[in-house]
Amino acid sequence: MVRVRAVLSAVWRAVRRGQGSFASIGTNNFFLFTAYLFQRQGGFLYLIIALLMLFPLSADPLRKIPRERITMWPLDRREWWILRALSPWLNPIMWLLAAGTIWAVRHSVSWSLLGIVAALFALGFALSDLGGGAWDTLARQIPNPGGLLGALIQKNLRQMLSTLDFWCALLLSLSATIYKLVDHTAPKETFLFMSLLVMLALSSYAQCLFGLDGEGGLTRYRLLPLQGWQILLAKDAAFLLVAVILTLPLNPVAGLAAALIVLAVGHDPSVKQIKPQVRWRFSTGAPIGNGIVQVFAMSIAANGASRTNILLLLPCLAAYAISLHWYGRLLEDPSAAPLA
Amino acid sequence: MILCKDLTCRYGEFLAVDRLNLEVPSGTICAFLGPNGAGKSTTVKMLTGLVAPTSGTATVADLDVVRDSLRLKKRIGVLPENLGLFDDLTVQEHLDLTGAVYGLTKEETRDRSTQLLRVLHLEHGRQTFASRCSHGMRKKTSLAMALLSNPQVLFLDEPLEAIDPVTAKTITDLLETLAQRGITVFLTSHILSAVEQFATRVVLIRKGVVAWNSAVSEIPGSLEKLYFDLVEAPAPEDLAWLGSAQS
Numbered sequence A: 001m002v003r004v005r006a007v008l009s010a011v012w013r014a015v016r017r018g019q020g021s022f023a024s025i026g027t028n029n030f031f032l033f034t035a036y037l038f039q040r041q042g043g044f045l046y047l048i049i050a051l052l053m054l055f056p057l058s059a060d061p062l063r064k065i066p067r068e069r070i071t072m073w074p075l076d077r078r079e080w081w082i083l084r085a086l087s088p089w090l091n092p093i094m095w096l097l098a099a100g101t102i103w104a105v106r107h108s109v110s111w112s113l114l115g116i117v118a119a120l121f122a123l124g125f126a127l128s129d130l131g132g133g134a135w136d137t138l139a140r141q142i143p144n145p146g147g148l149l150g151a152l153i154q155k156n157l158r159q160m161l162s163t164l165d166f167w168c169a170l171l172l173s174l175s176a177t178i179y180k181l182v183d184h185t186a187p188k189e190t191f192l193f194m195s196l197l198v199m200l201a202l203s204s205y206a207q208c209l210f211g212l213d214g215e216g217g218l219t220r221y222r223l224l225p226l227q228g229w230q231i232l233l234a235k236d237a238a239f240l241l242v243a244v245i246l247t248l249p250l251n252p253v254a255g256l257a258a259a260l261i262v263l264a265v266g267h268d269p270s271v272k273q274i275k276p277q278v279r280w281r282f283s284t285g286a287p288i289g290n291g292i293v294q295v296f297a298m299s300i301a302a303n304g305a306s307r308t309n310i311l312l313l314l315p316c317l318a319a320y321a322i323s324l325h326w327y328g329r330l331l332e333d334p335s336a337a338p339l340a
Numbered sequence B: 001m002i003l004c005k006d007l008t009c010r011y012g013e014f015l016a017v018d019r020l021n022l023e024v025p026s027g028t029i030c031a032f033l034g035p036n037g038a039g040k041s042t043t044v045k046m047l048t049g050l051v052a053p054t055s056g057t058a059t060v061a062d063l064d065v066v067r068d069s070l071r072l073k074k075r076i077g078v079l080p081e082n083l084g085l086f087d088d089l090t091v092q093e094h095l096d097l098t099g100a101v102y103g104l105t106k107e108e109t110r111d112r113s114t115q116l117l118r119v120l121h122l123e124h125g126r127q128t129f130a131s132r133c134s135h136g137m138r139k140k141t142s143l144a145m146a147l148l149s150n151p152q153v154l155f156l157d158e159p160l161e162a163i164d165p166v167t168a169k170t171i172t173d174l175l176e177t178l179a180q181r182g183i184t185v186f187l188t189s190h191i192l193s194a195v196e197q198f199a200t201r202v203v204l205i206r207k208g209v210v211a212w213n214s215a216v217s218e219i220p221g222s223l224e225k226l227y228f229d230l231v232e233a234p235a236p237e238d239l240a241w242l243g244s245a246q247s
Helices: A002-027 A029-041 A043-057 A067-072 A077-090 A092-107 A111-140 A150-161 A164-182 A188-203 A214-223 A228-247 A252-272 A288-308 A310-332 B040-047 B069-075 B091-101 B106-119 B135-148 B165-180 B192-198 B223-230
Strands: B002-011 B014-024 B029-033 B055-060 B076-079 B153-157 B184-188 B201-206 B209-215
Touching: A002 A077, A029 A188, A029 A288, A077 A092, A111 A150, A150 A164, A150 A228, A150 B091, A164 A188, A164 A228, A188 A228, A188 A252, A188 A288, A228 A252, A228 A310, A252 A288, A252 A310, A288 A310, B002 B040, B014 B040, B014 B201, B014 B209, B029 B040, B029 B165, B029 B192, B040 B055, B040 B153, B040 B184, B069 B076, B076 B135, B091 B106, B091 B135, B106 B135, B135 B153, B135 B165, B165 B184, B165 B192, B192 B223, B201 B223, B209 B223
Parallel strands: B029 B184, B029 B201, B076 B153, B153 B184
Antiparallel strands: B002 B014, B002 B055, B201 B209
């Protein structure tokens, strides 16, 4: 049992560190602003966040140890089975499910709801072993748009799709699109609002554009004979593409105006304080001040461009271009070396 | 081709490289050797524009490494210490990126990458994401990227480590051919026996200071003996519990 206890305590430490990465929602614009704006009425949005987080949270704790390492350890069959039986209990979701079951039994609540949650947990647990292959297949479907920056844009799209921010925005966009198709009497303002909500979900990602590049990727940026604005443009092109596609069925003018402003404001923390990000988590945004500026500026820009005059997209574009130029130059500065 | 004058790099209080003076002519394979933390990688980073020198100057391919960094990047190929790969791109996509950025046509990129992947025994991993590659495959990918643009100067940080013997031999043969064609190769390594076979110049560095700089032919005795004498000698220690009765 000494060996099993040693392995379990190592797994527990790794699980706790991994779950620390979920603290990212504490500095994520979407979570902060929806919690503030909707408070108790935000049930649907909280459900989306919870469901998105359930999958990565459900991962098998034993996967924290490399397969090669665990098979090399001198564990006999009995110890292995004990480990297999106990390790799921290192995941707090398992305890929540158990508590939920006891509560359901005592209060005779709907078993179907608990069943759905348990099934989602089981799916996440099982898929954590297969997830890599499925993701590779999806990532390969993203084409290289060609040109000087094509491969970088392709890579940046893949990175963006491996964050929960994107999937949250996609679910919001799909829900709103279905609503628009079903209810033709819905006021236009609803879709302006939904476009803003989609952009809110993506806005924290715009504050940490280099967070998934890793040390190797950041080194490569400095080695490539590209100017800083070109590197930043490849990041922004991927973001704009996603933003335009997700808001196209809703209010594309508002979506584009918001995306340009979100990027213009987000360049500052993206370039000055590169925060490493974790895949399949919500992005860890910048300090709240940048988030507030981002959200207010994008709301004004989106409202103005879609309600008043489409030409208000031009000042948004100008603000974006100035930001691109300024922070592109900062990327090139070897003494500041933001990418070193 | 590479010229350093009093090149210095300081990280806070730590002096990583102290007034390095160096001249490496065209067509030279210069091995830059020293223990971990001696300043090898920092020197490579300064010469490739990754880190700004604290003081001193350096020119590579007649370009100042600070003032002309963008033009310099077009003339050099680099295998960096951390390999500089993106997890979200496959081996082939890394080469496509390099070709596009260095101004090669699609046909040139395809032909050159096919040849490089064949030479480096990496054809089987062409469509593998960098995040799924072994360390050896990642190193070969980074090396292929360094060579693809036909650079004037090659900087290779530990190119032979974690590489299988056949590929290592292929790489050393390739480097010798490149040097004969006038390309300058500046590399770091810990494999002294291999370096002694193909390098034409050796620079030993210890605590940021050059301890030896000469042509390989001028080394008295073996490179290993020189290294142990000037840089660091092994200090054997008997771990008595190793090999004793099983616990």
